[in-house]
Amino acid sequence: MSNVLMDPTSELSSEHREPLPRPSSLEGLTVGLLDISKARGDVFIDRIEDLMVQRGISTRRYKKPTFTRIAPVELTQQIATECDVVVESLAD
Amino acid sequence: MDNYVLVVKEDCATCRLVVPVINQLSGLFHLKIYSQDNPNFPLNEDVVDDSELKESWSLNIETVPTIIRYDGQSETGRTFGWDKEAWESLTGVSLATDFPDFRPGCGSRTVDPGMPEKLAVKFDRDKLQSRRIATAAEEDDIEACFDRDWSDGLPLVPPTELRVMRMLSGTNRDLREVIGAVPPDYGECTVEKIAVNAVMAGCKPEYLPVVISSVEAALQDEFCMHGLLATTYFSGPMILVNGPISRAIGMNSKGNALGQGNRANATIGRALQLVIRNVGGGKPGGVDRAVFGNPGKYSYCFAEDETNSCWESLAVEKGFSSDQSTVTLFAADGMQGIVDQKSREPDSLARSFAAGLRVASHPKMILAADAFLVVSPEHERVFRDAGWSKQQLKDRLGELLMIPGTELIAGAGGIAEGIPEKFADSTMPKFREGGLNIIRAGGSAGLFSAIIAGWGASGKMGSVPVTREILVSSQA
Numbered sequence: 429m430s431n432v433l434m435d436p437t438s439e440l441s442s443e444h445r446e447p448l449p450r451p452s453s454l455e456g457l458t459v460g461l462l463d464i465s466k467a468r469g470d471v472f473i474d475r476i477e478d479l480m481v482q483r484g485i486s487t488r489r490y491k492k493p494t495f496t497r498i499a500p501v502e503l504t505q506q507i508a509t510e511c512d513v514v515v516e517s518l519a520d
Numbered sequence: 521m522d523n524y525v526l527v528v529k530e531d532c533a534t535c536r537l538v539v540p541v542i543n544q545l546s547g548l549f550h551l552k553i554y555s556q557d558n559p560n561f562p563l564n565e566d567v568v569d570d571s572e573l574k575e576s577w578s579l580n581i582e583t584v585p586t587i588i589r590y591d592g593q594s595e596t597g598r599t600f601g602w603d604k605e606a607w608e609s610l611t612g613v614s615l616a617t618d619f620p621d622f623r624p625g626c627g628s629r630t631v632d633p634g635m636p637e638k639l640a641v642k643f644d645r646d647k648l649q650s651r652r653i654a655t656a657a658e659e660d661d662i663e664a665c666f667d668r669d670w671s672d673g674l675p676l677v678p679p680t681e682l683r684v685m686r687m688l689s690g691t692n693r694d695l696r697e698v699i700g701a702v703p704p705d706y707g708e709c710t711v712e713k714i715a716v717n718a719v720m721a722g723c724k725p726e727y728l729p730v731v732i733s734s735v736e737a738a739l740q741d742e743f744c745m746h747g748l749l750a751t752t753y754f755s756g757p758m759i760l761v762n763g764p765i766s767r768a769i770g771m772n773s774k775g776n777a778l779g780q781g782n783r784a785n786a787t788i789g790r791a792l793q794l795v796i797r798n799v800g801g802g803k804p805g806g807v808d809r810a811v812f813g814n815p816g817k818y819s820y821c822f823a824e825d826e827t828n829s830c831w832e833s834l835a836v837e838k839g840f841s842s843d844q845s846t847v848t849l850f851a852a853d854g855m856q857g858i859v860d861q862k863s864r865e866p867d868s869l870a871r872s873f874a875a876g877l878r879v880a881s882h883p884k885m886i887l888a889a890d891a892f893l894v895v896s897p898e899h900e901r902v903f904r905d906a907g908w909s910k911q912q913l914k915d916r917l918g919e920l921l922m923i924p925g926t927e928l929i930a931g932a933g934g935i936a937e938g939i940p941e942k943f944a945d946s947t948m949p950k951f952r953e954g955g956l957n958i959i960r961a962g963g964s965a966g967l968f969s970a971i972i973a974g975w976g977a978s979g980k981m982g983s984v985p986v987t988r989e990i991l992v993s994s995q996a
Contacts, residue, residue: 431661434679435651436670436716436798438707443653445667 451513458486460511466495469517476515522596524611525588527554527570527581530561532626534602535585541607541615548613556584556629576630577639583625587611601625637686645681647695649712652681665720670798672790672818676720687715690725691732693991699732700739702800703746704807709735709799714791717798721791726769727784729992730847731791734759734821737849737988738792744983748851748975749802752811755975757796758852759789759821760892760959762835763845765990766823773823775963778855778894778970789821814854825897825961830904834959837910838987845990850892850957851975851983856880860899861967866906869899870913873969874920878950880973884928884938886948890955890978890985893917894970896962910958921950952979 435443451457459480461473473489480487490507492499507514526542528535539562545551552568555561556576559569570576579588583600589610590596599606604621608614630639655664661678665671677683688695688711695712702709711732718731738745738757748755761771772782780786796802804810810817826833826842835846858876863869873893881889895903903913925946930938939948955978962970975983 430657430659431655431678432681433653433655433661433664434648434681434684434716435653436679436713436720436794438702438705438709438713438799438801439651440705440707440801443651 454480454483454485454513457512458488458510460488460490460507460514462499462507462514462516463489463491464495464499464517465492466518469495472517473515476517521591522549523590524549524551525554525579525590526551526585527556527576527579527588527628528562528585529556529626529629530558532584534623534625535562537619537623538585538602541617544615545611545613549611573630573635573639574643576628577643581628582631584628585625586628636689637682640685640688641681644685648681648684649696649710650684650716669803670720670794672793672797674818676794677722679716679719683719684712684715687719687723687725687728688712690715690728693732699735702735702739702796703749703802705801707799707801709739709795713799714795717794718787718791721794722783722787723791724769724783724787727788727791729990730759730761730765730769730784730788730845731795733847733988733990734788734792734849735795737847737986738796740986740988742980742984743849743851743986744977745796745800747977748983749796749800750807750809751975751977752809753975753977754810754812754814754853755851756810756814756817756820757792758816758850758892758972759792760834760848760850761788761821761823761845761990762826762833762840762848763990764843765845765992771821771823773825773961777822777825777961777963785821785823786819789816789819792821793817793819814852816852816854820852822961824959829960830900831910831958831960834957835987840987840989845992846987847990848985848987850890850972850985851978852892853889853973853975855894856971856973858969858971859967860969863967864902866903866908866913867916869902870916871920873913874917876969876971877917877921877956878923880950880971881976882937884932884935885976886923886928886939886950887952887955888976888978890951890957890974892957892959892972892974894959894961894972896966896969897960897964898967899969900960914956914958917956918949918951921956922947923950955979957985 461477463469463473477487488510542562554568554570554575556570559567586598586600588595588598597610599610602623655661662675665676665678693711697711699709714732714735718728769784771784802808824833836842840846860869860872863872880891925943928939929941929944930936932938
């Protein structure tokens with residue numbers, strides 16, 4: 429059931445949650461490429477990786493055991509520890 | 521032309537008793553009757569169903585029956601319960617009764633437990649100004665508070681309208697009153713915003729006056745809250761509560777006073793920190809640049825133990841009476857213990873205290889941080905038995921904390937830190953004038969005391985402890 433809460437802040441920012449700020453450049457960052465194990469997702473991820481490597485961007489590959497469940501905690505912790513940015517493929 | 525309003529409920533024996541009087545009066549003039557439960561009581565006609573309590577709420581009815589006289593739209597008098605003389609005086613009618621002349625009334629349904637805040641939300645919700653945030657159906661409310669970055673790291677009580685209304689029952693200050701602008705964003709802080717954050721901190725409504733006064737004190741210019749927030753130093757605001765309210769709301773001034781386990785201590789200090797975080801926007805990693813911080817930045821609040829103390833309290837020293845309640849805000853670091861289990865003479869114990877105070881911040885650092893010396897009852901007894909006043913102890917500590925420049929200069933003792941060489945021939949005090957405060961708190965067993973050193977920037981160039989009276993308003 430949804431609930432109504434009262435804003436405890438001075439209301440200087442939007443009431444909507446902002447996504448984390450996006451980096452203006454990938455230079456010097458490590459990009460995680462997460463294949464969620466859905467059919468042909470790897471094709472998309474492979475191509476992204478090619479393009480990034482051509483630009484000298486450091487990448488790391490990860491794979492969920494199955495697209496039917498959320499990523500295991502160990503995997504999300506590993507990605508968060510090893511990468512600055514992650515690209516997740518939802519291709520089908 | 522007078523007209524009358526009567527509020528009753530059938531569930532009340534006094535209301536049932538006075539039905540013959542109601543019948544007599546309703547034949548004489550226009551009597552508008554509101555029934556809080558059965559709309560067919562006390563008559564079968566001309567009774568307005570007020571089971572939703574809208575009229576009872578707006579008329580501020582606390583007891584039934586209540587009869588109110590109006591001249592046009594203006595109320596000119598009211599009486600409640602059954603008091604024959606008062607009813608006759610109000611109505612100008614000689615009442616024929618065959619029952620006792622006096623019976624107390626019953627509680628109005630508007631004051632049933634939990635009802636006032638429900639009715640406040642139902643009928644007065646527009647008085648609340650804060651933006652409403654609707655959580656998604658799938659969201660857990662406590663997680664929603666974390667996700668919106670409102671939390672100090674611990675779970676918050678979700679600030680619903682009902683909880684905020686209930687919190688505001690703890691004060692009769694106007695909920696739109698602006699208490700100040702909270703750094704670093706200088707967001708406008710109303711009584712309502714303090715109440716929202718006090719809900720999240722877990723306060724009871726009766727703590728709200730202490731929280732409001734703490735915010736007021738923290739926002740005084742001489743407290744320097746902006747600098748205290750922004751500093752790389754260890755400090756954060758500490759709240760010391762003096763006076764009757766500390767006992768009335770059950771604050772801990774005794775065993776574990778600086779520790780966990782007391783709701784008032786834990787949540788009042790937390791509420792102040794949440795106001796700084798949410799209304800002011802002051803967050804670690806943002807404007808809060810502390811290298812370490814200290815655990816007191818979750819909550820740092822306790823009461824002075826004034827009962828049977830041989831010394832005047834800090835508030836009395838500051839010019840308040842022992843009947844007044846106050847908060848004192850101090851820019852405080854963590855706590856450093858002093859163990860002395862052998863001194864039975866006051867001078868010996870004063871020397872132990874001085875040795876502990878000497879090292880605050882750094883043994884060579886002088887005229888920088890203020891300090892609070894928290895003396896336990898067993899240590900206080902040593903001074904009591906010898907007849908030492910608090911001022912005597914302060915004077916003695918002042919003498920003991922005059923330090924030869926040769927010990928303070930850079931390089932002395934093989935330590936590069938220190939004051940310039942030119943002060944080698946001087947003798948310097950550890951604390952600025954008035955910078956050392958002494959209070960009494962702690963458990964009854966244990967020959968320990970505690971030093972709470974302060975921010976390295978004290979006095980006019982930094983933060984000065986600020987004491988404010990707590991305005992404990994009578995319930996509306």
